[in-house]
Amino acid sequence: KQEVTQIPAALSVPEGENLVLNCSFTDSAIYNLQWFRQDPGKGLTSLLLIQSSQREQTSGRLNASLDKSSGRSTLYIAASQPGDSATYLCAVGPNSGYALNFGKGTSLLVTP
Amino acid sequence: SAVISQKPSRDICQRGTSLTIQCQVDSQVTMMFWYRQQPGQSLTLIATANQGSEATYESGFVIDKFPISRPNLTFSTLTVSNMSPEDSSIYLCSAGQGINQPQHFGDGTRLSIL
Numbered sequence: 001k002q003e004v005t006q007i008p009a010a011l012s013v014p015e016g017e018n019l020v021l022n023c024s025f026t027d028s029a030i031y032n033l034q035w036f037r038q039d040p041g042k043g044l045t046s047l048l049l050i051q052s053s054q055r056e057q058t059s060g061r062l063n064a065s066l067d068k069s070s071g072r073s074t075l076y077i078a079a080s081q082p083g084d085s086a087t088y089l090c091a092v093g094p095n096s097g098y099a100l101n102f103g104k105g106t107s108l109l110v111t112p
Numbered sequence: 113s114a115v116i117s118q119k120p121s122r123d124i125c126q127r128g129t130s131l132t133i134q135c136q137v138d139s140q141v142t143m144m145f146w147y148r149q150q151p152g153q154s155l156t157l158i159a160t161a162n163q164g165s166e167a168t169y170e171s172g173f174v175i176d177k178f179p180i181s182r183p184n185l186t187f188s189t190l191t192v193s194n195m196s197p198e199d200s201s202i203y204l205c206s207a208g209q210g211i212n213q214p215q216h217f218g219d220g221t222r223l224s225i226l
Contacts, residue, residue, distance in 0.1 A: 004154075031211055043204055044155075044217040046113070051212065089154065091215075098143050098211055099170070102154040 002027045004092055006103035013080055014111050021075040021106045023090030028068050032093040034100065035064050035075050037086040044089065048075070080110045114139050114207050118218035125195055125225050132191045133221045135205030140185035142209050146178070149202040149220070158203075161188040195225045 003026040013019055023033070032051050036044040048057045048064040050073070056065040063076040077084060087107045091100035115138040125131055135144065144161040159167040159180055167180035182188040192199055202222050208215040 034214055036217075041222075043116075043118075043219040044206075046214040046216055049214040091155075093211065098208065098215075099145060099157045099160060100155075100215060102156075104154040 002030075002092060002094060002101040004090060004101050004103035006088075006090055006106050008106060009104065010107040010109075012109040012111065015080060015082060017080050017110075018076070018078050019080055019108075021077070021088050021090075021108070023073040023075070023103055025071045025073075025092045025101075027094075028071050030068060030092050030094060033064075033066055033073050034091045034093065035062075035073075036089040036091065038089060038105070039086045047088075077108075080108075082110050082112050084108060085110050113214070114141055114209075114216045116205055116207055116216055116218035118205050118221055120221055121219060122222040123224070125223065127196055127225055129195055130191055130193045131195065131223065132189050133203055133205070135188045135190070135207075135218055137186045137207045141207040142185075143207065143215075144182060144188045145206045145208075145215070146180060146188070146190045147204045147206060147217075149204060151201070155204065158190070161190075192223065195223075197225050200224050 007022045034049045035047040050066045061078040087105040089105045090103045117136045119134045146158040147155040158173045159169040161182040163182045179191045202220045204220040205218045206215045
């Protein structure tokens with residue numbers, strides 16, 4: 001059974017810092033990996049999707065990398081802003097089926 | 113990307129009653145899913161909603177407790193039956209166009225059972 005772990009569970013940084021969120025998974029037989037953010041009281045917003053054949057994806061200040069063989073992904077946030085404060089979830093798509101396996105998330109607080 | 117609307121956004125229900133949650137997508141989608149997010153936990157897949165056929169349930173979830181309908185490519189419902197306090201969770205609908213495409217989520221239904 002696929003296990004997805006996110007470290008750290010919580011993170012507080014001052015505005016302007018660059019930061020890295022980590023995601024690891026136990027079964028490297030994945031089809032893709034998706035990063036989401038979840039704001040309090042809201043659903044999930046898709047940030048980046050990396051196919052298993054890709055190494056990284058970028059969107060604005062966000063960069064996600066994938067190392068399938070070692071079972072790791074990182075989400076890099078450049079020049080963090082208070083509006084980046086949210087919970088960030090990593091989800092792995094298996095080779096069979098479409099259902100995502102989620103980590104428990106990293107709760108990020110960016111202070112002014 | 114698809115816009116997903118869920119109703120109700122929240123509800124407080126009595127033990128033993130049932131509640132049906134609706135999920136509407138603004139465009140036709142291949143796949144629709146229902147997830148549960150218990151307090152302090154991440155998302156767990158309940159089932160895949162299949163258009164025109166019975167839903168596919170994950171281990172630990174059964175049709176009698178969580179009946180699901182998907183009459184067309186834009187709409188699905190999840191019913192939480194015979195509710196108990198342990199069913200207090202956020203229930204989220206998601207949709208996607210296939211394995212190469214991202215999944216998009218609704219804002220969820222926050223359910224509390226007294």
